[in-house]
Amino acid sequence: MPTADRDATLDCRPAAPERLGDVETVFAGCADAGRCWCAFWRRERQEYRAGTRDGSNRALFRDLVESGETLGLVGYRGGEPVAWCGVAPRAEQPRLARSRNLAPVDDVPVWSITCFVTTKAHRRTGLLRPLVAAAARLARSRGAPALEAYPIDAARPLGSGEIYTGVLRPFLDLGFREVARRSPTRPIVRLDLMKEEQR
Numbered sequence: 001m002p003t004a005d006r007d008a009t010l011d012c013r014p015a016a017p018e019r020l021g022d023v024e025t026v027f028a029g030c031a032d033a034g035r036c037w038c039a040f041w042r043r044e045r046q047e048y049r050a051g052t053r054d055g056s057n058r059a060l061f062r063d064l065v066e067s068g069e070t071l072g073l074v075g076y077r078g079g080e081p082v083a084w085c086g087v088a089p090r091a092e093q094p095r096l097a098r099s100r101n102l103a104p105v106d107d108v109p110v111w112s113i114t115c116f117v118t119t120k121a122h123r124r125t126g127l128l129r130p131l132v133a134a135a136a137r138l139a140r141s142r143g144a145p146a147l148e149a150y151p152i153d154a155a156r157p158l159g160s161g162e163i164y165t166g167v168l169r170p171f172l173d174l175g176f177r178e179v180a181r182r183s184p185t186r187p188i189v190r191l192d193l194m195k196e197e198q199r
Contacts (some may be wrong), residue, residue, distance in 0.1 A: 012134035022081035037061035041093035084117040119181040
């Protein structure tokens with residue numbers, strides 16, 4: 001199991017107990033991330049909302065990481081934590097299955113990229129592509145047959161709070177293909193990791 005995934009601009013490492021402080025550093029600059037802690041797709045709505053106030057979303061994140069569950073990648077620049085990519089098996093995020101727009105398109109046990117968080121000083125500096133590429137390598141190394149993502153495809157300029165799932169073009173550039181679009185601005189894109197491995 002790889003412990004690091006280096007890119008020309010980013011060194012991406014799976015979340016692990018010894019990196020919890022680094023995740024906190026990345027999330028500290030983003031109010032939404034500091035409330036969510038990647039719990040939105042894992043918990044029932046009421047439970048999630050309560051967790052944004054009582055800290056149980058954060059506690060769940062810590063417990064899952066300490067138990068060895070894969071939740072995502074921390075991205076480092078110059079040794080400093082600057083980014084996060086939430087990536088994990090879709091089956092472990094049950095609210096995805098109940099989403100009208102993001103429900104499964106088939107029974108393939110895909111992994112899902114659900115969010116990106118970047119520290120303020122490093123936003124809009126080209127981190128999306130290396131994070132996505134690292135997520136694909138992580139999912140493939142854990143035996144995932146495919147990786148899905150749910151980017152925004154809007155014709156207008158978007159604020160940073162609107163693009164936490166990424167924007168469409170970088171995914172297409174990296175070989176993802178659109179497999180469903182149940183909302184005008186929210187496609188489901190997928191990368192076949194088995195085909196990528198055979199190249």
